[in-house]
Amino acid sequence: xxxxxxxxxxxxxxxxxxxxxxxxxxxxxxxxxxxxxxxxxxxxxxxxxxxxxxxxxxxxxxxxxxxxxxxxxxxxxxxxxxxxxxxxxxxxxxxxxxxxxxxxxxxxxxxxxxxxxxxxxxxxxxxxxxxxxxxxxxxxxxxxxxxxxxxxxxxxxxxxxxxxxxxxxxxxxxxxxxxxxxxxxxxxxxxxxxxxxxxxxxxxxxxxxxxxxxxxxxxxxxxxxxxxxxxxxxxxxxxxxxxxxxxxxxxxxxxxxxxxxxxxxxxxxxxxxxxxxxxxxxxxxxxxxxxxxxxxxxxxxxxxxxxxxxxxxxxxxxxxxxxxxxxxxxxxxxxxxxxxxxxxxxxxxxxxxxxxxxxxxxxxxxxxxxxxxxxxxxxxxxxxxxxxxxxxxxxxxxxxxxxxxxxxxxxxxxxxxxxxxxxx
Amino acid sequence: xxxxxxxxxxxxxxxxxxxxxxxxxxxxxxxxxxxxxxxxxxxxxxxxxxxxxxxxxxxxxxxxxxxxxxxxxxxxxxxxxxxxxxxxxxxxxxxxxxxxxxxxxxxxxxxxxxxxxxxxxxxxxxxxxxxxxxxxxxxxxxxxxxxxxxxxxxxxxxxxxxxxxxxxxxxxxxxxxxxxxxxxxxxxxxxxxxxxxxxxxxxxxxxxxxxxxxxxxxxxxxxxxxxxxxxxxxxxxxxxxxx
Numbered sequence: 001x002x003x004x005x006x007x008x009x010x011x012x013x014x015x016x017x018x019x020x021x022x023x024x025x026x027x028x029x030x031x032x033x034x035x036x037x038x039x040x041x042x043x044x045x046x047x048x049x050x051x052x053x054x055x056x057x058x059x060x061x062x063x064x065x066x067x068x069x070x071x072x073x074x075x076x077x078x079x080x081x082x083x084x085x086x087x088x089x090x091x092x093x094x095x096x097x098x099x100x101x102x103x104x105x106x107x108x109x110x111x112x113x114x115x116x117x118x119x120x121x122x123x124x125x126x127x128x129x130x131x132x133x134x135x136x137x138x139x140x141x142x143x144x145x146x147x148x149x150x151x152x153x154x155x156x157x158x159x160x161x162x163x164x165x166x167x168x169x170x171x172x173x174x175x176x177x178x179x180x181x182x183x184x185x186x187x188x189x190x191x192x193x194x195x196x197x198x199x200x201x202x203x204x205x206x207x208x209x210x211x212x213x214x215x216x217x218x219x220x221x222x223x224x225x226x227x228x229x230x231x232x233x234x235x236x237x238x239x240x241x242x243x244x245x246x247x248x249x250x251x252x253x254x255x256x257x258x259x260x261x262x263x264x265x266x267x268x269x270x271x272x273x274x275x276x277x278x279x280x281x282x283x284x285x286x287x288x289x290x291x292x293x294x295x296x297x298x299x300x301x302x303x304x305x306x307x308x309x310x311x312x313x314x315x316x317x318x319x320x321x322x323x324x325x326x327x328x329x330x331x332x333x334x335x336x337x338x339x340x341x342x343x344x345x346x347x348x349x350x351x352x353x354x355x356x357x358x359x360x361x362x363x364x365x366x367x368x369x370x371x372x373x374x375x376x377x378x379x380x381x382x383x384x385x386x387x388x389x390x391x392x393x394x395x396x397x398x399x400x401x402x403x404x405x406x407x408x409x410x411x412x413x414x415x416x417x418x419x420x421x422x423x424x
Numbered sequence: 425x426x427x428x429x430x431x432x433x434x435x436x437x438x439x440x441x442x443x444x445x446x447x448x449x450x451x452x453x454x455x456x457x458x459x460x461x462x463x464x465x466x467x468x469x470x471x472x473x474x475x476x477x478x479x480x481x482x483x484x485x486x487x488x489x490x491x492x493x494x495x496x497x498x499x500x501x502x503x504x505x506x507x508x509x510x511x512x513x514x515x516x517x518x519x520x521x522x523x524x525x526x527x528x529x530x531x532x533x534x535x536x537x538x539x540x541x542x543x544x545x546x547x548x549x550x551x552x553x554x555x556x557x558x559x560x561x562x563x564x565x566x567x568x569x570x571x572x573x574x575x576x577x578x579x580x581x582x583x584x585x586x587x588x589x590x591x592x593x594x595x596x597x598x599x600x601x602x603x604x605x606x607x608x609x610x611x612x613x614x615x616x617x618x619x620x621x622x623x624x625x626x627x628x629x630x631x632x633x634x635x636x637x638x639x640x641x642x643x644x645x646x647x648x649x650x651x652x653x654x655x656x657x658x659x660x661x662x663x664x665x666x667x
Contacts, residue, residue: 183536
């Protein structure tokens with residue numbers, strides 16, 4: 001039966017070509033949209049985890065209230081002790097201490113007076129320990145443009161565009177003007193070891209990275225850190241797992257009455273990421289639903305047109321005694337075959353486009369000149385296992401649903417008037 | 425009709441009793457501004473974690489020039505600040521650098537206090553920045569005072585409007601509230617103690633509070649003040665920062 005139907009479809013192209021093209025295009029679009037959104041969400045989570053939020057983060061309760069301001073006067077103390085506790089209790093996560101800070105980076109002239117300056121946003125990270133993975137995590141090695149990585153605690157990396165703006169080069173001395181943990185003015189000299197590009201507009205505007213020990217010295221933060229970040233060793237963010245870890249930590253170590261008591265936050269709880277991810281997910285669902293609906297309407301139409309064209313054929317088949325139900329089922333089987341093959345072709349085409357977008361991406365850096373969110377400059381698609389079958393479901397549903405609607409007409413044909421219709 | 429006339433007459437009589445706000449502002453400026461002065465002060469900054477005390481000595485000439493050297497604690501000792509007209513420079517002995525403070529940095533807090541660099545840079549002669557009107561009377565520190573409402577008359581001021589409580593006879597400010605253009609309260613100043621220096625009345629103990637910050641504010645204590653002192657010219661030069 002199936003073989004008979006397929007033969008019919010191949011031999012009568014009018015019956016299959018238009019629905020097949022529609023399904024292929026619809027499925028390809030669904031696959032590309034799925035991979036594109038998946039890639040953006042994945043990159044978004046990954047960049048945020050690596051640069052800003054971790055998969056989980058421990059800060060003081062007071063710091064958590066003003067998280068976006070990185071208030072170091074509310075930083076966590078006794079960091080070594082907390083790091084030990086976290087590493088032993090939650091070994092699935094890599095725990096790192098970071099200090100985020102703001103200030104003015106000032107480049108001197110030959111007299112030691114201000115020649116150029118600009119607002120800077122910095123990270124104090126574990127740059128110099130041999131077993132630190134921070135350099136890889138923040139993509140510093142790959143992003144190095146000029147000079148080299150810091151080898152000494154007094155050295156600093158600054159973003160390439162910031163260095164060009166200040167007209168400084170590796171080997172030059174710059175001064176960070178900021179505030180210590182206790183609010184005093186901090187004026188600290190650093191030697192530039194190299195310049196980097198992060199691929200994130202927010203950081204490329206004016207970021208600097210130095211070893212956390214030197215930043216502690218500059219900001220008077222002995223054994224203190226603004227944030228302790230936990231990053232899953234498999235780099236995969238699992239919201240349920242993080243919520244379990246978070247609940248366990250907060251139950252055991254966080255005291256609601258003490259504003260300097262530590263509190264753990266999951267990635268989704270920071271920077272409004274939860275609502276943003278939820279929004280993107282619902283947009284994907286709506287998008288796929290709209291695709292299916294649009295394809296259904298198109299295929300229903302195609303079915304109606306086909307029905308008109310095949311008016312005679314259906315009439316003959318009914319006249320020679322074929323059961324209406326059998327005919328209806330045969331047409332649905334026919335459309336299921338079109339849907340299936342169209343879906344396969346669409347999936348192949350969609351995966352091809354998605355692969356291109358995954359490999360080369362689309363650079364939107366120029367559109368993000370004033371971005372305040374941690375987002376990559378180049379958006380890429382992400383091909384995940386569901387991409388191999390996600391298009392088949394709407395492809396099949398649309399064709400079958402389209403034919404089911406248009407095929408209802410079969411039941412309206414009256415056997416008694418068939419010969420009259422055929423004679424006419 | 426009779427009631428309306430009585431109301432208008434009462435209001436007019438009340439307003440007639442109030443002095444001209446701009447005349448009061450001139451008297452306030454005359455009390456506050458001198459040819460020059462040398463101040464030794466202490467600033468107690470009450471942070472959320474701890475309090476810090478900073479001692480400093482300032483040399484001030486008119487409203488254009490000032491030079492401040494921080495005397496303690498050890499971390500701040502030797503840090504200097506120089507204001508020359510609309511330029512503000514700071515020198516740090518640990519970095520041996522003279523840095524110009526400009527742009528958005530001017531809005532930052534001075535030494536973690538509730539005062540900003542912008543507050544330091546503001547023209548102390550209020551007549552130049554505001555027009556004033558008297559809106560009421562009050563009693564503070566057992567002194568009878570006028571309440572003045574100040575509205576900015578130049579565009580680039582840090583505070584769009586202010587409300588000040590001024591001693592009726594000594595013309596020194598006893599309380600102040602500073603507002604943004606939106607009407608939001610930004611800073612408050614409460615004078616806790618007054619002292620006489622020569623023929624002027626000056627605030628000895630003040631609490632500055634940034635209304636947008638948590639914490640108990642910054643206490644400023646005037647240890648000594650010397651008006652019309654001899655200040656050598658080199659003090660107000662960038663070279664003096666490194667000395």
